[in-house]
Amino acid sequence: MAFFRSRWVQRPGHVAEAGDDRLPAGFRAAGVAAGIKPSGGLDVGLLVNGAPDGVSAARFTASGVLAAPVLVTKERARLDALRAVVVNSGNANAATGRPGLDEAARMQGAAAMAAGVATEHVAVASTGVIGVQLDGQKVVKGLLAANGRLSPDGAGEFSAAIQTTDAFEKRATLDVELPSGRVRLTAQCKGAGMISPRFATMLCFVQTDAALSAETADLLLGVCVKRSFDRVSVDGQLSTNDTVVLMASGRSGVTVAPESEDELRFGEALDVLLRQLALLIVADGEGSERVGRVVVRGGHQPGVDAVARAVANSPLVKTALHGGDPNWGRIAQAVGAALPGTAPLALDIAIEGVQVCSGGMALPVDQAALDAAVAGPEVEYEVGLPGEGADAELFFSDFGHGYITINADYTT
Amino acid sequence: MAFFRSRWVQRPGHVAEAGDDRLPAGFRAAGVAAGIKPSGGLDVGLLVNGAPDGVSAARFTASGVLAAPVLVTKERARLDALRAVVVNSGNANAATGRPGLDEAARMQGAAAMAAGVATEHVAVASTGVIGVQLDGQKVVKGLLAANGRLSPDGAGEFSAAIQTTDAFEKRATLDVELPSGRVRLTAQCKGAGMISPRFATMLCFVQTDAALSAETADLLLGVCVKRSFDRVSVDGQLSTNDTVVLMASGRSGVTVAPESEDELRFGEALDVLLRQLALLIVADGEGSERVGRVVVRGGHQPGVDAVARAVANSPLVKTALHGGDPNWGRIAQAVGAALPGTAPLALDIAIEGVQVCSGGMALPVDQAALDAAVAGPEVEYEVGLPGEGADAELFFSDFGHGYITINADYTT
Incomplete structure (x- = not known):
C-alpha cells in the first residue's frame, strides 16, 4: 500500500x-x-x-x-x-x-x-x-x-x-x-x-x-x-x-x-x-474504521481552536462518524458546549460540502446524498462561526465497538 | 425499588x-x-x-x-x-x-x-x-x-x-x-x-x-x-x-x-x-452499567475542578470502569492532561480506599483485593494533589458497548 x-x-x-x-x-x-x-x-x-x-x-x-x-x-x-x-x-x-x-x-x-x-x-x-x-x-x-x-x-x-x-x-x-x-x-x-x-x-x-x-x-x-x-x-x-x-x-x-x-x-x-x-x-485509533477532518473558521482563534477540539473529541460526533450517520445536531451541540454563553450563535455547518445548517438554522437537504457522503473512509466537516481570519483543523478517529473491546474487555 | x-x-x-x-x-x-x-x-x-x-x-x-x-x-x-x-x-x-x-x-x-x-x-x-x-x-x-x-x-x-x-x-x-x-x-x-x-x-x-x-x-x-x-x-x-x-x-x-x-x-x-x-x-447513562465517583483534593480549586472533570470524562477511565479494571495509570494520565506543565506532580490515587499511587509513584497492592473492589456497581476514586483546602466531586457513568450501540448503530 x-x-x-x-x-x-x-x-x-x-x-x-x-x-x-x-x-x-x-x-x-x-x-x-x-x-x-x-x-x-x-x-x-x-x-x-x-x-x-x-x-x-x-x-x-x-x-x-x-x-x-x-x-x-x-x-x-x-x-x-x-x-x-x-x-x-x-x-x-x-x-x-x-x-x-x-x-x-x-x-x-x-x-x-x-x-x-x-x-x-x-x-x-x-x-x-x-x-x-x-x-x-x-x-x-x-x-x-x-x-x-x-x-x-x-x-x-x-x-x-x-x-x-x-x-x-x-x-x-x-x-x-x-x-x-x-x-x-x-x-x-x-x-x-x-x-x-x-x-x-x-x-x-x-x-x-x-x-x-x-x-x-x-x-x-x-x-x-x-x-x-x-x-x-x-x-x-x-x-x-x-x-x-x-x-x-x-x-x-x-x-x-x-x-x-x-x-x-x-x-x-x-x-x-x-x-x-x-x-x-x-x-489506527483503537478500533477506528473512519477518519474525520473538522475545519473551523471564524474571527476568534481561541474560540475556533476550542470548537475544533470539542467536535473532534465529542463521543457523540465520533459514534455518528462510526455509524455513517450525518447527525449534525451533535456537531451543533459540541460547538455550543465549547462556547458557553454565546447563544444565539450564527452557526454554519457543512458535511462533505453539503451545507446542513446556516446561521444557526437547519437547511433542507437531500438526505440520500448526505447519507452517501458520510459512508466513505474519510469524512470532512466544516464549521463556520461569526467573523473571519481564524481557522483550525483537526483529524479524528471514530468511536466504535472496537475501542470498547480493546479498552474495557481485554485490558490489564 | x-x-x-x-x-x-x-x-x-x-x-x-x-x-x-x-x-x-x-x-x-x-x-x-x-x-x-x-x-x-x-x-x-x-x-x-x-x-x-x-x-x-x-x-x-x-x-x-x-x-x-x-x-x-x-x-x-x-x-x-x-x-x-x-x-x-x-x-x-x-x-x-x-x-x-x-x-x-x-x-x-x-x-x-x-x-x-x-x-x-x-x-x-x-x-x-x-x-x-x-x-x-x-x-x-x-x-x-x-x-x-x-x-x-x-x-x-x-x-x-x-x-x-x-x-x-x-x-x-x-x-x-x-x-x-x-x-x-x-x-x-x-x-x-x-x-x-x-x-x-x-x-x-x-x-x-x-x-x-x-x-x-x-x-x-x-x-x-x-x-x-x-x-x-x-x-x-x-x-x-x-x-x-x-x-x-x-x-x-x-x-x-x-x-x-x-x-x-x-x-x-x-x-x-x-x-x-x-x-x-x-x-442510566446510555449503555451504563457502573457508576464512578471521583473526589479530588488539593490546594488550587480550578486545578482540582479540572482534574475531576478530566477523570470523569476520560474514555480510558470510563472503559476501565466498565471492564472492572483497576488500571489507575489511566487516572494518572487524565490528571496529567488536566494540569499541563506541572510535572513532576506528587500525585496520590486511591481506589475504593486502597492507595495505589503515592507521591507520583506506584505502590505495591493486593491485586486480588483491588480487582474485587472495582467489581461492584459503584466505584470510588480519590485523587490527592499538592496543597489543601480545595476539593471537587463528580459522578460519572462507564463507557461500554451499549453507548456505541445506542449512538452509532441505531441513531437517526
Whole structure:
C-alpha cells in the first residue's frame, strides 16, 4: 500500500517513496525481543546516528504527569545533539517515582555504551502500561543484543519494537529531491490509544542524511509537529510519554541552509511525512474504521481552536462518524458546549460540502446524498462561526465497538 | 425499588418516600401521545400549579447553542412565578432558527390558554433530535388532550412524556417533616445521553406545596443544582436544552422562612432528592452499567475542578470502569492532561480506599483485593494533589458497548 494514502495530504513532486528500505546514510537501527511485552514480541529498539557532528530536535508531551524517560531525556540529554535513541515498549515507566528515574537513567547509560557516545547524546523513550516498575535488567540485556544487530536495514525491526496496540506499521522511506541534491528522509512511528490533539501524542523518530543546523532542525520540526501530531485526536487523552525526535547525519553531503530553497523543499517533505503519519495514527485509533477532518473558521482563534477540539473529541460526533450517520445536531451541540454563553450563535455547518445548517438554522437537504457522503473512509466537516481570519483543523478517529473491546474487555 | 439507592446519598430521617403517588397540593399533571415520537409513546407533558401566588426558580444549560424553548423561557417567562410547564419529547427544537422560536412561542401560548394563566407564567421545554423543525400543530393538539387529563395523580404519565432514551423512570414522591409541619416534595426527571458536568444536563421538574419565597426557591435550587446535576457526566457533552424548574404552591400551609430551621430541613430534602436523581441519570447513562465517583483534593480549586472533570470524562477511565479494571495509570494520565506543565506532580490515587499511587509513584497492592473492589456497581476514586483546602466531586457513568450501540448503530 502506498504510504501517501489520504486525500488530505498532497505529496509534492520532489518527494518520492524510495525503492529500498535503507535508513539515511549514517544511521543504523535494530529491534529485539527482551521479554518486556507479555506477547514475547519485539520490545527494545536502538537507533544510532554514526555522524559525530549529527544534530537533532525533539518535542515532548505537555502532560503534568511525565514518564521517567521523558524527564530524563528533557533534563539530562542534549536535545540538539542526540546521537542515539533507546526505546522500550510494553512498559511506559510512568508513575514509577525515583526507581523509575533510576531505570530510565540506566537505559540511557547502557545505550550510550552500546552506541559509543556520551550519555548526554542519548534519548530514552518508553511506551506501554503506566504504574508498573520497569525491569531495567531486561532492557540492558536487550540493548546488548540490539547492538549486535545494528544495521542500515534495521528500520523495520526498530519500528516493530516501538509499537504496542498498533494494528499496522507506521513508517516511511522517502527520497527528497532538493535543489542542491537528493537526501533521504525516514521515520518510524507508533500510535493507537491515549492520543490527543494537544501535542504530543505518540512516539515518532525521524532521520535524514541532509546536513541541517540544530536551529533549522528545531524550527522545521516545531512547525511540522504543529500541523500534524498536534492536530489529531483518537480519544482526547494526553499520554505521559509522547516523544518526537528528528536526527540529521549530514552524510548525504547536501546542506539545507536557513531560508534557502532547500529548506523550503525539505520542510515540505517533512510536513507531508508527519501529516501522513499523523493520519495513519488516527486511522489506527483503537478500533477506528473512519477518519474525520473538522475545519473551523471564524474571527476568534481561541474560540475556533476550542470548537475544533470539542467536535473532534465529542463521543457523540465520533459514534455518528462510526455509524455513517450525518447527525449534525451533535456537531451543533459540541460547538455550543465549547462556547458557553454565546447563544444565539450564527452557526454554519457543512458535511462533505453539503451545507446542513446556516446561521444557526437547519437547511433542507437531500438526505440520500448526505447519507452517501458520510459512508466513505474519510469524512470532512466544516464549521463556520461569526467573523473571519481564524481557522483550525483537526483529524479524528471514530468511536466504535472496537475501542470498547480493546479498552474495557481485554485490558490489564 | 427504593428511590434512595446510592451509598453516596444519605436520606435524612425527616425525609420519607410517600405511601401514595400524588403531586403536592395545588399541582396537576398529564402526559399524552401527540405523534412526535416515532414510537407513538407519550411525548407531550403539561404541569400546572393551581396556586395563583405560586413561586418558582429555574436553571438552564450554559451552551452557546440554545434550543428555542430555552431562549423563549429565559426571555419571555417570569422565572420566579412560573405556573405551568409544557414539555415535548422526540424533538429538541434546537438549531431551528426563527421558525423554531415561533413554534416554542406557540407552545407557550397554547399552554397558557390550557392552564388559564398569562403567557409569561409558562415555561417551555423540549428534548429529542436537534436540527429538525418541530410540528407545533401536533403539540397544540396534544396540549388540548393533556388539559382534559390534568390530575393530581398525573406525575407518572408526565414523567413518561418527558423521557427519551431513558431506560427507567426517574421520579420521586417524598414527604418531608419540617419543624412547622409536613410538606410534600416531588420531581420528574429525564436523562440518558448528552450529559455533562457543566450544568445543566437534562430536564427536571420539582414541585412542592411548601410556601417559599421566590428568593428562597432560587437560592435553594441554585445550591442544590451545583451539588447534583452540576456534578455528573455521562459523556461530557453539554445539551442545548437542559432545564430545571422548581415550583411551589404553598398549599400545605407550611411556610419555609429564610434562615429558619424549616429552610435548613427543606434544603436537605431538596439536596438528597436532586443528588439521587442526578445519580439515577448517571446510572442510566446510555449503555451504563457502573457508576464512578471521583473526589479530588488539593490546594488550587480550578486545578482540582479540572482534574475531576478530566477523570470523569476520560474514555480510558470510563472503559476501565466498565471492564472492572483497576488500571489507575489511566487516572494518572487524565490528571496529567488536566494540569499541563506541572510535572513532576506528587500525585496520590486511591481506589475504593486502597492507595495505589503515592507521591507520583506506584505502590505495591493486593491485586486480588483491588480487582474485587472495582467489581461492584459503584466505584470510588480519590485523587490527592499538592496543597489543601480545595476539593471537587463528580459522578460519572462507564463507557461500554451499549453507548456505541445506542449512538452509532441505531441513531437517526
